[in-house]
Amino acid sequence: xxxxxxxxxxxxxxxxxxxxxxxxxxxxxxxxxxxxxxxxxxxxxxxxxxxxxxxxxxxxxxxxxxxxxxxxxxxxxxxxxxxxxxxxxxxxxxxxxxxxxxxxxxxxxxxxxxxxxxxxxxxxxxxxxxxxxxxxxxxxxxxxxxxxxxxxxxxxxxxxxxxxxxxxxxxxxxxxxxxxxxxxxxxxxxxxxxxxxxxxxxxxxxxxxxxxxxxxxxxxxxxxxxxxxxxxxxxxxxxxxxxxxxxxxxxxxxxxxxxxxxxxxxxxxxxxxxxxxxxxxxxxxxxxxxxx
Amino acid sequence: xxxxxxxxxxxxxxxxxxxxxxxxxxxxxxxxxxxxxxxxxxxxxxxxxxxxxxxxxxxxxxxxxxxxxxxxxxxxxxxxxxxxxxxxxxxxxxxxxxxxxxxxxxxxxxxxxxxxxxxxxxxxxxxxxxxxxxxxxxxxxxxxxxxxxxxxxxxxxxxxxxxxxxxxxxxxxxxxxxxxxxxxxxxxxxxxxxxxxxxxxxxxxxxxxxxxxxxxxxxxxxxxxxxxxxxxxxxxxxxxxxxxxxxxxxxxxxxxxxxxxxxxxxxxxxxxxxxxxxxxxxxxxxxxxxxx
Numbered sequence: 001x002x003x004x005x006x007x008x009x010x011x012x013x014x015x016x017x018x019x020x021x022x023x024x025x026x027x028x029x030x031x032x033x034x035x036x037x038x039x040x041x042x043x044x045x046x047x048x049x050x051x052x053x054x055x056x057x058x059x060x061x062x063x064x065x066x067x068x069x070x071x072x073x074x075x076x077x078x079x080x081x082x083x084x085x086x087x088x089x090x091x092x093x094x095x096x097x098x099x100x101x102x103x104x105x106x107x108x109x110x111x112x113x114x115x116x117x118x119x120x121x122x123x124x125x126x127x128x129x130x131x132x133x134x135x136x137x138x139x140x141x142x143x144x145x146x147x148x149x150x151x152x153x154x155x156x157x158x159x160x161x162x163x164x165x166x167x168x169x170x171x172x173x174x175x176x177x178x179x180x181x182x183x184x185x186x187x188x189x190x191x192x193x194x195x196x197x198x199x200x201x202x203x204x205x206x207x208x209x210x211x212x213x214x215x216x217x218x219x220x221x222x223x224x225x226x227x228x229x230x231x232x233x234x235x236x237x238x239x240x241x242x243x244x245x246x247x248x249x250x251x252x253x254x255x256x257x258x259x260x261x262x263x264x265x266x267x268x269x270x271x272x273x274x275x276x277x278x279x280x281x282x283x284x285x286x287x288x289x290x291x292x
Numbered sequence: 293x294x295x296x297x298x299x300x301x302x303x304x305x306x307x308x309x310x311x312x313x314x315x316x317x318x319x320x321x322x323x324x325x326x327x328x329x330x331x332x333x334x335x336x337x338x339x340x341x342x343x344x345x346x347x348x349x350x351x352x353x354x355x356x357x358x359x360x361x362x363x364x365x366x367x368x369x370x371x372x373x374x375x376x377x378x379x380x381x382x383x384x385x386x387x388x389x390x391x392x393x394x395x396x397x398x399x400x401x402x403x404x405x406x407x408x409x410x411x412x413x414x415x416x417x418x419x420x421x422x423x424x425x426x427x428x429x430x431x432x433x434x435x436x437x438x439x440x441x442x443x444x445x446x447x448x449x450x451x452x453x454x455x456x457x458x459x460x461x462x463x464x465x466x467x468x469x470x471x472x473x474x475x476x477x478x479x480x481x482x483x484x485x486x487x488x489x490x491x492x493x494x495x496x497x498x499x500x501x502x503x504x505x506x507x508x509x510x511x512x513x514x515x516x517x518x519x520x521x522x523x524x525x526x527x528x529x530x531x532x533x534x535x536x537x538x539x540x541x542x543x544x545x546x547x548x549x550x551x552x553x554x555x556x557x558x559x560x561x562x563x564x565x566x567x568x569x570x571x572x573x574x575x576x577x578x579x580x581x582x583x584x
Contacts, residue, residue, distance in 0.1 A: 116495070169488065176484050181500040184476050186555035187532050191525065192468050193558040196461070203408070207499040208473040213559030216552030223540055223548050231541035233483065238533050240479050241526060248515050249523035256515050260508030263478035266485040267505030 002027060003154070004049075004057030004084075006072055008039035010117055011089050012063030013125025016044035018158035020127070029054040039122040055079035059150055062088040066221040070099050077103065085147040087111045091174060092225035093138045093167035100140050109151045110138040110167060112174075113160060120215045131159035138167040175229035180237060182219060183230075185212035294319060295446070296341075296349030296376075298364055300331035302409055303381050304355030305417025308336035310450035312419070321346040331414040347371035351442055354380040358513040362391050369395065377439040379403045383466060384517035385430045389459035392432050401443045402430040402459060404466075405452060412507045423451035430459040467521035472529060474511060475522075477504035 001024055005012045008030040016026045016039065028045030030036040036048050054060060055076050064072045069090050076086055087109040088096050096110045115133035117124055135155040139148050152162040165173070188205075189212035223230055247255040293316055297304045300322035308318045308331065320337030322328040328340050346352060347368050356364045361382050368378055379401040380388050388402045407425035409416055427447040431440050444454040457465070480497075481504035515522055539547040 118496075165489075173487055173489060176480075176487060177497045180483070181480060181496050183533075183536060184480070185496075185500065186552060187529060187536070188468075188473060188476070189555050189558045189562060190532065191472070191529060192562060195465055195468060197457075197465060204410075204473050204477075204503045205469045207502050208477065209559065209562075210499050211496045213556040214552065216549055216556055219552050220545060220549040224543055224545050227540045227543050231537055234533060234537040234540065237479060237483060238530060238537065240482065241475075241530050241533065244475060244479070245523055245526040245530065248519045248526065251516055251519050253512060253516050257508055257512040260478060260506065260511050263481050264505040264508055266481045267501065270481060270484060270501075 001025075001059070002057040004054035004060035005029070005045060005063060006051065006054055006060060006076070007063035007065075007068075008035050008044060008122050009063060010120045010122065010124055011113065011129075012061065013039045013042065013044040013122035014127070014129035015061050015063060015089075015158065017042075017125055017127040018130055019154060021157075027054050027057060035122055039125070042122060042125065044122055044125055051075060052079045056081035056084060058083070059085045059087065059154060062086065062090075064088075064090075065218055066090050066092055066095060066225045069096060073099050073108070077105070083107070085109065085150050087137075087151045089113055090225075091178070091222045093136075093170045095225050097138060097140065097167035100143075104142050106142055106144040107147045109143055109147050110140075111151060111155075112136045112138075112170065113155075114178075115160070118211045118214055120218065128159065130155075133160045135160040135162050136165050136170050137162055138165060138170055171226050171229045175226055175233045179222060179226055179230045180233050182211050182214060183223070183234065184237075185209050186214075186219075188212060293317075293351070294349040296346035296352035297321070297337060297355060298343065298346055298352060298368070299355035299357075300327050300336060300414050301355060302412045302414065302416050303405065303421075304353065305331045305334065305336040305414035306419070306421035307353050307355060307381075307450065309334075309417055309419040310422055311446060313449070319346050319349060327414055331417070334414060334417065336414055336417050343367060344371045348373040348376060350375070351377045351379065351446060354378065354382075356380075356382075357510055358382050358384055358387060358517045361388060365391050365400070369397070375399070377401065377442050379429075379443045381405055382517075383470070383514045385428075385459035385462045386520075387517050389430060389432065392435075396434050398434055398436040399439045401435055401439050402432075403443060403447075404428045404430075404462065405447075406470075407452070410503045410506055412510065420451065422447075425452045427452040427454050428457050428462050429454055430457060430462055463518050463521045467518055467525045471515060471518055471522045472525050474503050474506060475515070475526065476529075477501050478506075478511075480504060 003019055003024055003026050005016050005028040008028045016028060019026060026045045027047055027049045028039055029049055029051050039045055040048055062069060062072050069088055085107050088111055090096055091112060093110050100108050113130050113133060113135045115130050155162040185208060189209050244259060295311055295316055295318050297308050297320040300320045308320060311318060318337045319339055319341045320331055321341055321343050331337055332340055354361060354364050361380055377399050380403055382388055383404060385402050392400050405422050405425060405427045407422050447454040477500060481501050536551060
């Protein structure tokens with residue numbers, strides 16, 4: 001089979017690497033020539049082609065920035081083969097769900113791999129990017145079952161787990177688990193910029209700000225694309241932060257203790273991609289909580 | 293020489309392990325018998341002793357919870373040897389600086405190892421906990437140089453880098469780089485508790501919430517202990533979050549792009565404990581920013 005990849009950045013490049021197989025021909029296209037050549041040099045694709053050549057593959061992955069994706073889908077609509085299945089990788093699903101609803105395209109499967117990296121570009125692409133990750137698919141009522149199946153089998157071939165989630169629920173979910181954390185990491189590094197000492201130290205700092213310097217162009221598009229859901233969760237976060245602030249300033253020991261107990265309990269109920277319950281909390285619960 | 297350790301939890305246990313040496317006798321004390329025995333079983337200390345026995349060591353590390361540390365210092369004042377140097381490990385330095393100022397003790401050196409773990413107790417103690425970490429010391433004008441030197445040489449023996457920082461500057465710094473990140477992690481896991489799907493996925497989520505379930509008793513004491521500085525930085529964070537919220541909700545692309553550019557630039561100016569500038573940002577800057 002042939003697989004097309006439009007957009008040979010971190011995600012598109014990783015899709016190509018993850019799908020390499022003697023039985024698949026991977027053809028890639030990127031309007032940025034440097035990206036395209038680096039992706040070819042790194043063997044992310046078997047060969048480069050024009051958008052028209054890529055568009056006739058059996059399955060086309062569109063890994064374009066959120067602000068460009070609808071443009072690309074519009075172009076592919078006229079270039080595609082009659083049975084070509086198209087899927088995308090956009091972090092906000094409302095954008096492409098709107099496009100799908102307006103075209104009622106039965107062979108387009110909105111998708112979003114829940115994986116990434118704080119670095120960008122095909123130079124950081126890797127074959128194992130999607131291993132153990134979930135790959136959300138948000139098909140619409142008119143999406144063909146066979147198209148979904150074809151995308152799912154490629155997702156599995158990359159080591160990821162496909163999971164169907166409606167677009168709006170996806171967008172609410174990522175607003176909390178991805179977009180808000182990126183906002184907080186960016187706010188933290190800005191806040192720390194006011195300190196005398198730029199050596200900011202500590203494991204928790206390193207982890208919480210790993211994504212504090214992500215690609216501004218990409219992430220501003222994601223934030224604007226998901227502005228309704230993200231605005232809502234930032235508002236909710238603000239409310240909770242205000243309560244914590246007043247409890248801390250007032251020295252309300254009981255309230256601050258309850259705050260951390262609620263957090264520890266919530267963490268105990270959550271699982272990570274790997275499917276395991278938070279180890280930290282399990283250990284703590286076994287040992288019992290020592291109050292002092 | 294003899295080293296005393298009061299409080300055989302994660303930090304006290306790790307100090308004992310990190311200082312193990314044929315030339316040092318490590319004597320430990322913990323009012324919690326289970327902790328004390330586990331620390332002895334794990335060879336965190338050479339032997340256990342009463343508080344009075346530990347108090348006559350050449351150097352005593354006090355690794356007690358913030359709410360208990362002044363109590364312990366008061367008791368040690370009457371039990372210590374004439375030349376015993378005492379140091380502590382409390383995350384908030386104002387608490388012990390106040391104690392030092394009231395007693396004008398020349399042999400007490402306030403300290404804080406900038407290392408830790410989301411798990412607690414001597415079961416998670418490790419000999420390499422402090423390697424490459426900074427160990428803040430906040431001596432006062434009347435603190436004896438020889439006492440500071442003795443603590444610094446043990447800190448170096450543990451693989452850490454001693455750094456003198458006044459108590460108030462320390463507390464402002466950790467409010468931003470440690471206490472606020474812990475607050476945000478705890479808020480995130482609570483916010484995600486409202487989602488339908490408890491599998492919250494993604495590398496950034498895992499990193500940003502690693503410390504979301506930390507020991508409630510310990511961390512509520514830290515927050516209350518540093519309530520003035522922490523209240524101030526939470527207030528500052530709230531203000532910035534409100535600006536971001538209104539820009540996101542309004543769909544202000546330019547403002548959100550500038551927000552991420554400012555974050556990326558700030559991250560580029562920051563270094564981690566290891567002393568290296570953020571690799572992410574350096575890479576990005578070399579490649580130039582692609583605007584789309």
